[in-house]
Amino acid sequence: MEEPPPTQSFSFAELFLESDHSVRNPNGTCSTYFPPPLIAFRFGLVTVFGSIVALIGMVENLLLLYLFASRKHHRTSYNLYMMLLAVFDTFVSGAYVPLMSVNVAGDFFEDPWLVKIWYSYMRPIYTISHVGLTASTFLIVAATFERYCITMNSRALKWAQRNRLFIASFAVIMGIFSKGTIGYELLYITAEDCKGTMMEISLTNRKFVYETQYHEWMRLWYRNLVTIVAPFLILLILNFLIIRALRRQPQMTVCSQLAGPAAADISKRKMARRNATKSLLLVGICYLFANVFHLVALVWEQNDSEDARNQHEVWSKVYAILIDVASLLSVVACAFRLPILISCQQQLREEVKTILRNVFCCKVDKKPQDDNEKLVTSGQSSHTTHENGMETSNKEKKEIRVCLPVDGNDNALIPSTKSLSNGKHYSIDGLQIYFHNGNETLL
Template sequence: MDPNGSSLPIDGPQPDCDFVSPVYVKERFYLVAVFGTTVAVINILENAFLSFMLFKKKSHRSSHMLYLALLAFFDVWMAVAYIPLMSLNLATDYFQSVVLLRAWFTYVLPMITMSHIAMTASSFLMVAASLERYFITVQPNGRKTKWLQKHRMTIAASSVVMGIVCKFTQALEITVSYEPKCYGTMKEYIIEASELTKDPIYDYWRVIFRAVFTNFIPFSLLALINIRIVSIISRSEFEYLHSNKLSDAKRKARVRNATRTLVFVVFTYLLSNVLNVVIILWEYIDYEQIAFEFNNFYTCAVDVVSLLTIFTGTLRLPIYVTCQPNLKKEFVTQFKRALTTSPYYKGYSRTPSVGMSNADREDDKMDVDDEEDVPTEEQKTQYPLLFTLGTVLLVEQNEKDGNACIIRNDKATEDSNDDDV
């Protein structure tokens, strides 16, 4: 079977209807159908949450987070396809169920196409994100950096379109045939290569161009770009640690956190795809050898490749909350808000401290959704004094009288903070 769960194309119908159980079917069932399904469900939950959080805020959609949001979306897509393609396929072989077999063949073609498009689009998105991170690391205010940031939406859309263009014909490359003589058996349906794959021109596109363009080039570019990024970050560590200005240090920390996030995401992608690249190379060099002489290894390796792809998706959320404290704070707030029954719960306190610099306050603004912080009419009616004094009240201790307190609104605070810069 291929990395997305379909059986390998068969040249012509089977001579009889006797079913031969695949190799290691019991072990593969527990690996793919049991453990793999569990991982896929976790993947779906985590990345659905990530997609919601990252697409929700306009500041995320207009920043480098756009790439991470799209990656989370396609991770959900791949995990959803994994369960019916891989898990149900192994369950069909394990239980030798004709009912499951018929169900699997009803959706296998569109599911394979959807899975391939998601994987290809994700690899192109990571290349685009890594390229932008590279120029931000090398030339933060350079012309290329500004161009990539300005056209980020177009680049992301182009990556998705290229994924669709490269893989939308996947469903046309295989055909499903019904065998009346094998009705009610596990050989009732067979899957084989279509006539399109036998066309020399299309075969050149499929084997040479598409394999290189969607597998080897993205893999190589991601490895080279991120090795270069890690090298630059290591050399600039001294400059980062010895920043004189607090605002400068915070800005550099923010850039470095975003860069490290992407580096870890790409690193996990590369690790999970090493085996896939080896298998693809082996297939094009000597398909007969890997498919027949090393059939046991080939079958199990395909299962492992698919499982690694889904498992990598479950690492996205831990990477984001570990590398980016601001995202972690935002995610925790949203999670608590979803659990609480209070309609006025806003999570962690966003009240700025007295003496906070303008740079600190600007950083804090980047983490707050302005639309969510607009008070409702019901809140204003319930707390009239609070909203008369200002949307946020600050209490600071009088320097002259330790027991006295002065209450003032944001405007006065801004004036005092301007003096601190």
């Protein structure tokens, strides 16, 4: 078995490990175990409160995942990002209890058996949680960029919508690339003379981490800048620009510019799109708030050594609480996704109610599963009957009602005599519409 390097420290970017007793005491004897600072307070914060929040967040995100995955108009629209975000939020919330809560509980009860169980599954769950956190970060950035393009009516909007699946896949791949090896970097050290004690197993890094440029380039620069600092700054800027644009937009909708029966539907759709923008803004703000503590700890680490933190009792306690709060806020942000989305978007709220009624009630409403999937419906038959009973052909003037499920969640039914062709732009009643692969986008 490899021997650990002479000095080891885990950066804050490697969340969840800082609270591990064996990392702080790798060279101690079997009889010199020292519990982490403020362990009773941290037990209540992490193991009790944090576990409750994590379980709630996991259930909520499973509900969101079912909602988005079971309806085609969500899978093929902007909510693709929300669906993937629900997947990784479920992983992050589900990993919190075995990774953080059990770890702190082992220190609180000083139970070697519980600590040994924790080590048996720590590395794979640790990797999954970090991949989930990082992929979620990139997905939020991608979703915010598309929402920014919609709000600003940017020329990049068409590109972002056509390549939505590619962008989302790239965000997931970046999450795997950035944190997929984080579990392999860790090494277990077993002290044979300490079997059955709290100090039987300790954790360190493999030799290649510090003996090569891997630590400086991958861990220090890439992971800190690309997965923490850059997304934080990008979201901060995009959210500021979106809020400023929303404040400048007039409250009047396009109803005043349209004539005909579609005016009310278009007005409703405009409001739905605005509400969808607000919901994503709140999701982004939750992320920014949660990651403020990440940035504070990151700056602290770069300007202070681990030995200096441990030697000062007060700062050691503050640092331990800072790390626990940062990890807790990550799952709090996951738990807030569902309340934010259903409070801002009426149709999502109604769809969630329908799902819950179907789950908890015996009687299921016999409604179409997905009205938005009815893309084009004929408004008239091929023959009409006049008052005199004469049947006349009406094939030449067939009314088509176009459903617009993209970017908002309410349909705008637009009467038109045009048939839609794939990859074409249309102007229908003064509205610019792009039709591609069965999806219409109101520009």
